[in-house]
Amino acid sequence: MKEIFSGLIVSLDVVALYLLISDVKSRFLLSMWTAILHMLFPIIGFTLGNWMLQILMQWSNIVSSALLFFIGLQIILSSKNAHFSIPIGLLAITASLDTFSVSISFGMLNLQKYYFIASAGIWTFILSYIALYAAKAGISIKSTPFKWIAGISLITISVYTLWEQ
Template sequence: MLEIFAASVTTIDVIVVLSLLQLRKGRLVLALWITFLNMVLPFAGFVMGDWSAHLFSVWSHLLSGVLLALIGIHMLLQDDSNDLLKRRLHPTVIALAVSLDTFSISVSFGMLHLNKILFIFASGFLSFIFSCLALYFGRFLSIKNGKVLSVLAGLALLAMGILSCFR
């Protein structure tokens, strides 16, 4: 169950970024590309986390907790200037930028030996649903800057990091 919660927290930023885009064409392709990246990058992160858990077997819970907490703090302190959207980057670059955080988070989950398959499929499914919601109904969601969602996701990751340190 923790894996599904974590997947939903890590894919929240998809709604924020994509609801600000104004695309007419290629929305489904972008959603599928984000879904693919949100499944491949966590798999690579889990492999890296498993490897580093074996390497740092004594410290893996503490290290993964610190990594999660730092990612949460980064999300809380992040300046939401939306430079990606102002420069009109190609949608695949935006998809990669939106999906990269799942790699670093899944490294921590790999170190904690969480259920890899459940997290990867939940992340892929939720990223597809969130991408389609944001791309097709973004103007109706009325998300102005997404700061509230970023703060909530950052606090959730910070709490998960602190709790995993004492696991």
Template structure:
């Protein structure tokens, strides 16, 4: 279950970012590209996590919880961008997807369900980022930093729960 929740949470930072992208013509293509990145980075992260777990077996749980904690903390402490960066959106999608690598690295170290997380991250990212791109053109109500803060807080809670196991 935590793999599904983490997959959904990983899409929140992209949603927060895409809520300020008001002039995107190929919304579905950008959402698909971002979803694919949210699946590729975790595959790489899982492989590294499994490899690291073999060498750092005694430290795997502690390291993975620390990684989850700091990804969550980064989301909580990140600033709200008032203007959209001048970098092209496909490149921004790559940067927004890198956090899935560290989360999947943690999951790989814990030997959690790889494909459940990857499918959850990809599907939720596609659906939520497309919805955010559509909403960005229609309203300004949801253009705030709350989704990113919620995702960060939930990742920190997950890391604390993993420490107790």
């Protein structure tokens, strides 16, 4: 269950970003590309997280909690995005990079990687497509609450993980 919820959390940051972009011509392609990257980066992150777990077995909960805390804090602090123009591929990569660092923490916690990867990809595709469609349709939804929810959720998971230790 943590994995599915975590997949949803990492997709909220993409929603916040994509709500700001109203002139994307290939909404489906961007959503699909971002979803694939939201699954690829966690595979790399889980692999690195498992490797780090072998090296830092006694420190893994503290390190992963710290990573999640600071990633959540960064998401909250970045809630003041300006409008910008980036090529579609670079935009998908930029929107997906945070899943790499989050998945390192989850790999260190030995969470079920395939559930998280599938959840992150599915949630990201659905929510990013909806966000891009809403931005194109001119529906005004502020992106800041999504960043706050994602950031606070990651911080909460980090504190809970540290508390369970």
